[in-house]
Amino acid sequence: MFFQHVYDKSLAQASYIIGCQAKGNAIVIDAQRDVDVYLKIAAQNNLKITQITETHIHADFLAGSRELAAVTGAQLYLSDEGGTDWQYQFDHVGLKHGDIIKVGNLTLEVLHTPGHTPESISFLLTDHPATSQPVMIFTGDFVFVGDIGRPDLLEKAAGLAGTQEKGAKQMYQSVQRFAELAPFIQVWPGHGAGSACGKALGSVPSSTVGYEKIRNWAFKYENDEAGFVAYLLEGQPEPPKYFAMMKHLNKVERPLLVEVPKHNKLTAAEFKKAYADGLKVIDTRNKADFAKGFLPGSINIQHNNSLATWAGWILNYQEQFILVANASEMEEITRKLMRIGLDHIYGFVESVDDLDIELQTADVIDLATFKTYLGKDDVQIVDVRNSKEYQDGHIEGAEPIFVGTLQDNLDKISRDKQVIIHCQSGDRAAIAYSILRRNGFNDVKNFSGGMKEWLANTKLTD
Template identity: 40%
Template sequence: MLIERIYDEDLAQASYLIGCQANGTAVVVDGRRDIAVYQQLAEKNGMKIVAVTETHIHADYLSGTRELAAATGATIYLSGEGGPDWQYGFDGKRLYHGDKFSIGNITVQAVHTPGHTPEHLSFLVTDGAFSDQPGYLLSGDFVFSGDLGRPDLLDEAAGGVDTRFEGAKQLFASLRDKFLTLPDYVQVHPAHGAGSACGKALGAIPSSTVGYERLFAWWGPYLAANDEQGFINELLDGQPDAHAYFGRMKRENREGPAIMGDRTPLPELAIGTVAAGLAEDTLTFIDTRHSSEVHEGSVARSLNVPAGKSVASYGAWVVNPGTDKNPLVLLAQDQKTAQDMWDHLVRVGIDNVAGYVTSIEGLPTFTPKLIEPRELDEFDPAMVVDIRNKTEHTAGHIPNSYQLSGGRLMWRLDELPAEGAIVTYCQSGVRNSVAASALRRAGYDVVELDGSYVAWTAWQQARQSVSSS
């Protein structure tokens, strides 16, 4: 048997290819939409992808289940659990608790583990060539290394009202009646790692075991004492802000993400063509440089989505495909870099990319407004906005600042003043540049705090040092 973990650092998301080496067949679990990685992995190991499935209706990325099935002819398996409100809107074989399907010598058994979502399945995997007992659990967003999937996302991102409490109770029951009944040796392979917003304290270790989690995870003592209320209180306390785009992911994943098919490589666009499109507002420019370069001058009304490991995350903060209909133009050093960024964007449903340019020369530019921390006391903005997470804000913030995390900002503009300057900050400035670019494009007078909270803290310390000397 082959188990390969495919990890996306951008979204801290893990998918899996499980293959039977005896007959050359494989299943992909929780795949993403840029599917070449799975096809190449299968080909490398002489396997054909014959099945695709997912643990639940995801909120943080757009599922590649339909994309893979369309490309390979694989059979789709989907959860049939959760009741009528949590049924998928596209075709696939429905799995219920205890149902099994086989890939050569490998058996995959569905285990209904509600809590994170009502329909959530985990998958017990048995290598029939080695044992008649399961040795692996693909736990999805149920159990992570050292943590659990949060039960409040339906409230935070999908329009639910107080579903978190029932979800927390379901998680407690799923742990007690499903997870902890498994042998300690069963290996646990979760769908997320450190940095994911699907939990609050995910470990960076890629896998664990039932026994290790039983002994050392934070929730172990609550289960051992059968303390359901204590478990619920601890689970719900301190969960990070959920990104607003999660609601869109939930809807699209339930209905069935659009199938892209073969994508034509992104073309390099003529500067004149891009300039005309920007003038007519029929194109949206994505400045992919670091905030330090953007602050020296950027394309007018552009969005800052820094190249690197967070393209999908930041892209989903500032681009809403449901309302932003302009094709995107990426700033990239070459075609390969542009294509990689596009791969990241399609993971969150941002498909409409026209092409790329390698320079901003010849395009209309402007210089973002910045303010030094020492100038803030004398400035009179309409609002100071902290775009960090609420947990960061609680740990320390600029007095009288208003917390509105970057992942929610563009969906909650009604909380911002319609007139007057808005000063924005994050921890060091990168997230702030992303959020500020979106506000500027929306017509707000934005002034970025240079160096953000780190610089402001240093200025306060320096001022106190001078005052006490």
């Protein structure tokens, strides 16, 4: 048996390519959208991708299953569980609980594991030349290492009222059935630490059924459904705004992108025309470089592992945008953005200094200066971390306005007071600062040290 775990750190998303080397066939589970990675793996190992499947209709990334099928001619196998409202709306072979997918001498048994979503399925893998017993289970967003999938995304991200409690109860039943599997079966989930699909995901890539029964909180509520539901729904992080769009695009027909596109480096004249026409500028430079000089109206989303997540919060799926980025980073940036369907890159520039446009600078303050503003009536301190972080402890007098929803809550920011923003260690505050400046808030200071620096020097308010 051939097996390879493919992991995208930017979205903490796992996919898998599994093959029968004797027959030369392979299947891909939960493919990312830039599918060349699977083509390369298959070619290097003399395998042909003949089947493609998914564990559920994803909300956190744009699945590449259809792109991969278009390139390889492989057959799509997708869940037909969950009822009529949870069906994929394009051609596929439907899967029901108990169905078997054969990949050469391997089989994957379909288990319906609702909870995270109604149509969620898992795959129990048996390597028949080696054993008659299952050896791996691919759980998608059902069971993670140390956690389980959240059932509230349909309600919070897609606006489907009343689904989270029903999903939590379904998850309870799915977890009880999972606990009956053999303890030696390896667990390979769809996400790792950093994903918004759970609240306490482990950082190791895999586990076993037996280990999860010992350490995963979800298995401590064997006879307490109410306690399980309450704990599961409590303290889940805000789902990124783009999740609703992913849920839609992964369900319906959509344009395919079978290659990683290359984008033009804009001349100064080309940039100025697009800039004057109102195209949004996303500056991917380090926050310190951005602070020293940035284009008026540009938004600072640094190129790191969180780039796609924050871009998904800030951008919409209809608008074109321009990037400030190094040419050497453009392929990686493009891959990260296309994985959540942000395809409308108009072009990029490498330097803001060569455009003959007067730059602005950020007003970044240190801890000592920040403390001089505390307790003043003409100062508004804004904490742009998420609600759970704020509830766990915050600076006295600070108001919570999460950076992801800041653009929708500008009316909560005073135009008459000195505004000071902060987050945990400065990255989110840099985004928030640029959003505020873009929207005409000029009397803003950024306490970039944030809670990380504050915690080393003072006490919190509960």
